[in-house]
Amino acid sequence: xxxxxxSGTEGIRxxxxxxxxxxNVLSGVAVAVGFVLFLGAFVWGALVYQPYTxxxxxxxxxxxxxxxxxxxxxxxxxxxxxxxxxxxxxTWSDSPMVKRVVGIGGDTVKCCGEGGRLTxxxxxxxxxxxxxxxxxxxxxxxxxxxxxSTDAGTGLGVASDTPFxxxxxxxxxxxxxxxxSASLDSRAHLQEAGQGTVARSAVHARVDALAWPSMTMLxxxxxxxxxxxGTSKPGPLRLQLAAVVAGAAxxxxxxxxxxxxxxxxxxxxxxxxxxx
Numbered sequence: 001x002x003x004x005x006x007s008g009t010e011g012i013r014x015x016x017x018x019x020x021x022x023x024n025v026l027s028g029v030a031v032a033v034g035f036v037l038f039l040g041a042f043v044w045g046a047l048v049y050q051p052y053t054x055x056x057x058x059x060x061x062x063x064x065x066x067x068x069x070x071x072x073x074x075x076x077x078x079x080x081x082x083x084x085x086x087x088x089x090x091t092w093s094d095s096p097m098v099k100r101v102v103g104i105g106g107d108t109v110k111c112c113g114e115g116g117r118l119t120x121x122x123x124x125x126x127x128x129x130x131x132x133x134x135x136x137x138x139x140x141x142x143x144x145x146x147x148x149s150t151d152a153g154t155g156l157g158v159a160s161d162t163p164f165x166x167x168x169x170x171x172x173x174x175x176x177x178x179x180x181s182a183s184l185d186s187r188a189h190l191q192e193a194g195q196g197t198v199a200r201s202a203v204h205a206r207v208d209a210l211a212w213p214s215m216t217m218l219x220x221x222x223x224x225x226x227x228x229x230g231t232s233k234p235g236p237l238r239l240q241l242a243a244v245v246a247g248a249a250x251x252x253x254x255x256x257x258x259x260x261x262x263x264x265x266x267x268x269x270x271x272x273x274x275x276x
Contacts, residue, residue: 027257034250058177068212076200103174116158
């Protein structure tokens with residue numbers, strides 16, 4: 001009788017000590033596929049994305065000083081309004097800079113319209129991502145001081161304390177920091193050739209997410225969606241992260257199959273055989 005039970009147990013286990021059998025073949029396939037997904041996603045990510053550390057506060061509150069961001073490698077021709085881009089322009093700095101695109105070739109960018117808002121081709125922009133600068137009277141109640149408010153989008157302040165009106169040359173971009181009161185951006189170069197605009201070719205990446213200290217995707221601002229060309233599409237980062245998680249899960253589950261089957265098999269062998 002004992003021999004009958006032992007052979008049944010071996011059939012369930014698919015082979016001695018959990019080796020062999022269809023289950024173990026499938027577990028091996030799962031581990032192999034998991035490694036391919038896991039490592040492939042990392043390689044794919046390294047090819048598509050480049051990490052940057054933002055040293056200044058000019059993009060607050062969207063990006064804080066010291067934050068690590070993941071920027072998708074793109075061609076300047078892919079840039080749309082509202083994108084946060086990484087670019088290098090010798091007129092501005094020899095180091096890569098991070099700013100938000102608010103105007104593209106042919107746009108007339110002006111500040112400020114009614115309510116202190118930025119306008120593009122006459123359309124007022126709702127910019128919930130910026131840190132507004134309060135007007136003097138609103139900040140102090142007496143008109144003798146200034147201040148800032150991190151309650152972006154409340155309408156308590158103006159989009160820029162520097163008035164300007166620029167028509168962006170074709171092939172160029174007009175860029176501003178989200179912390180308008182402390183950002184050295186296109187407004188600081190208005191008197192130069194191009195009125196502070198930067199060539200599209202200067203852009204080499206678009207920020208898709210914050211990677212450190214927390215993982216957060218950067219959303220495309222809806223305020224630009226109704227303008228010609230709309231907004232850009234997110235890169236493949238979410239798909240890459242999903243592939244990493246799925247690959248890790250397959251590796252763990254596949255590797256755990258053999259030990260689990262062996263433990264279950266030992267438990268079955270210890271069960272007492274009833275009298276027949």
